Amino acid sequence: MFVNPDQTAIRAFEKGDGSPTAIPSLMAVAMAGRIVAVDPQQRGVTLAFHPGDQFLQATGVIQGGAVCAMLDFAAAFALLRVLDEGQSTATASITVSFLRPVPKGEVIVRGFVEKNGRSLGYVRAVATSPGSNEILATAMTTLVVVGSASSK
Numbered sequence: 001m002f003v004n005p006d007q008t009a010i011r012a013f014e015k016g017d018g019s020p021t022a023i024p025s026l027m028a029v030a031m032a033g034r035i036v037a038v039d040p041q042q043r044g045v046t047l048a049f050h051p052g053d054q055f056l057q058a059t060g061v062i063q064g065g066a067v068c069a070m071l072d073f074a075a076a077f078a079l080l081r082v083l084d085e086g087q088s089t090a091t092a093s094i095t096v097s098f099l100r101p102v103p104k105g106e107v108i109v110r111g112f113v114e115k116n117g118r119s120l121g122y123v124r125a126v127a128t129s130p131g132s133n134e135i136l137a138t139a140m141t142t143l144v145v146v147g148s149a150s151s152k
Contacts, residue, residue, distance in 0.1 A: 004088040007080040043113040045077040050106045061101040068096050070109045071139035075123040078111030079143050087147040094141045102136045119145050
């Protein structure tokens, strides 16, 4: 049975002491991504990223593709959290709205499962600056559920 290392990291975070947990995916490692909170009531996951200068565009703000990737990670992690062991997910579509320039530094990204079914999950994600509720970017994502659920 395939085990998604990102799902394993989420499960470890939930069983741990609440200390931030590094995201094992190489792209997330490059952007210093970590899991910082889980909200079971809202079926949500909060991630923090601190992309380096290689992710900046010429005007000194984080490049849109990197912001999209952070939103995609948050969406996938939120869905992975509610999926059964042996299931994983892949992005089918993502629509991103950039509301403000995303400044250099840490970015907080939250993903919330709106609906999940046997084959598709619908997840929204929001990027904010730390310590602020100012929304920088949002995403609506459709994710395909892959793999089979384990027997219970």
